[in-house]
Amino acid sequence: MPTWLDDAVLWHVYPLGFVGAETSADDVLGESEGAVQPVRHRLVRLEAWLDYAADLGCSGLLLGPVFASGTHGYDTEDHFRIDPRLGDEADFDRLVAAARARGLRVVLDGVFNHVGRSFPVFAEALRSGPDSPAGRWFRRTGDGPDDYATFEGHHQLVALDHAEPAVADHVTRVLTYWLDRGISGWRLDAAYAVPPSFWRTVLAPARAAHPDAWFLAEVIHGDYAEFATQSTVDSVTQYELWKAIWSSLNDRNLFELEWALRRHGEFLAAELPQTFTGNHDVTRLATRLEDQRHLGHALAVLVCVAGVPTIYAGDEQAFEGTKEEREGGDDAIRPEFPASPADLAPSGWPLYHLHQRLLAFRRRNPWLTHARTTTEHVVNCGLALRSTPAGGDGGGGAAGPETLLLLNLHDEAYDFPVDATGFHVAQTAETTETAATGRGEDTPITTVPAHGWSILLSD
CATH class of the missing domain: 2.60.40.1180 (Golgi alpha-mannosidase II)
Structure with missing residues (x-):
């Protein structure tokens, strides 16, 4: 387990929304067929928030997708290139350096279960057929030329075949490349949809090159400890505790939270959970809670139990937003942020100051990370x-x-x-x-x- 996790608190940012990037690459290109997508140097906007995150009490940034993609970032087109809607590699290097100067590590979001349809290897697979070297990168569902498996039915998200050695080689290169470039770890998106043995295969060489790297797996349901043991990841997203916190507060049924915490204790034998009360995929806590007097209760639980506590950007200001199951249904929970913290509404600052107090308490008592x-x-x-x-x-x-x-x-x-x-x-x-x-x-x-x-x- 990386030692820097012993007092880690992360600020989770969804970059494309945070900086007000276009919804899709097509919005940038407009009607110009074959045009090269221009680079919008927007990552610099995040630099204005680094002192805010450090003052909040955080020691790291967990960034959502930053790689070239067609739309929301989870339809990756190039794992080695920063999304032009955010900037370029020089912008990214500058952000990492600026974060480090403030004591903030950077963790990236890697999508390795699936890719976008514009991923070059998939384009080649469509041209050369499923039996070609490119075609073997992707799982099949039938004999048709485009009968490729997708992620949870999303046509734009083509599922990789994790039994193909070339896929493992590619993922290992991506993990190592960005660790070499200065990041401290990876969130492995949709890790639950990937065979645990694949993660064991690709993480071993990445760890050999970077022993202090952190690997966090997105797992929603199931036995988190068993998944961690089989996959060798360090941490798993603690969705059970997230659900129990807001649900028990709303229902005034703290037995639910108590039960989830017993499970939480069992998971600690195999992994250090990532704990959170909100993220880029769920309705904001301030919206979810029926009584906002209980926002502090949720944060106090996060501070006093084991794990890597993570604050979703805006939750510390009582941002509201509902996740909806429709196209564009994430927009409300992934909003654009103002140019600087000084432009935030006055109403959110009391909760920010409460976060400061409690996160400072957590970091003064680092033993709580493994309590x-x-x-x-x-x-x-x-x-x-x-x-x-x-x-x-x-x-x-x-x-x-x-x-x-x-x-x-x-x-x-x-x-x-x-x-x-x-x-x-x-x-x-x-x-x-x-x-x-x-x-x-x-x-x-x-x-x-x-x-x-x-x-x-x-x-």
């Missing part, structure tokens, strides 16, 4: 979670620091029946100073206001 979390108390509207360093006994007797996270969804104050001897209030929904000032001398630290939360830290 083990156990339940001290659970009712429908109340949950007390104890996190201890990996290897601790989870029962209050472990050496080193511990946290107690208290979540209250009741409409009145709730006194948690837990032993907080040796703990103090470290973070609350209000500032710690405000909480201390408003707390009576006889009020135990285990009493949490209505719809509040507290993080207690051992002395």
Whole structure:
């Protein structure tokens, strides 16, 4: 496991939307048949946000697709070329250098399950036939000239044949090329659709050349630990926890979250999950939550449990947006950002400052990245979670620091029946100073206001 993950917090950006790029390459070319797509040097717009991300408390950028594609970035045309709608390779190198100067690593999104129909090898396969060297790159569904498998029925996304050695060689070259160029890791898009043995094959040489590289697999359902073991990835997207966080808060059923956290603990034996409350594929948290008083509860969970916490750009400002299952249905959750943070609406800054406080707490306590979390108390509207360093006994007797996270969804104050001897209030929904000032001398630290939360830290 790369050691830099020990205190990692990522800011997740979907670049094409962030910089206001055209929806498709055809929009750039217009009616000019055969014209060369002009380069729009837009990646520089991201540089104006690097200090914002660092000040938020992040240590890295998780970038969505940046390679040449026809539309949304997941229909790759050239894995070795930056999308002209974003810029060129020099723009990318400059962004990586600027991020590094601020202590921010860069992780890229690699689409290796499928490619766009304009991918040169596929174009050659259509010309030379399925039995040609190019044709063997792609899975077949029939005997027709264009009977090639697609990703989840999307005609524009042609599925690669991962049993073909040339495909493995290509992916290995892509992984290594961009690691050589200064990135720190890869998100492997739609990894669940690829045989785990393929990832084992291509990751081994990439790791040999870059032992400190991080490999994150997108997996939605199933046994994350088994997938990680078979594929050798470091981390898996923790969709189970994402779902349980917002669903349990909406339903006031914290048993659901408690159950998901038990599963979360089991996964830690095999991988370090990527934890999140939003990303480029799901409805924004501020839209999903029925009571926005619970935004802080969601963030507190993210901070106090093991994993690589990731903030989807805009969620820290309470951006809203609904994911819809239609063409263009991602637009609302992948908006263009203003030229600089100074242009953001004033209403979002209180939540940003809460993120700053909690992410700073997380990075001051890096042991939480690998912590083990156990339940001290659970009712429908109340949950007390104890996190201890990996290897601790989870029962209050472990050496080193511990946290107690208290979540209250009741409409009145709730006194948690837990032993907080040796703990103090470290973070609350209000500032710690405000909480201390408003707390009576006889009020135990285990009493949490209505719809509040507290993080207690051992002395």
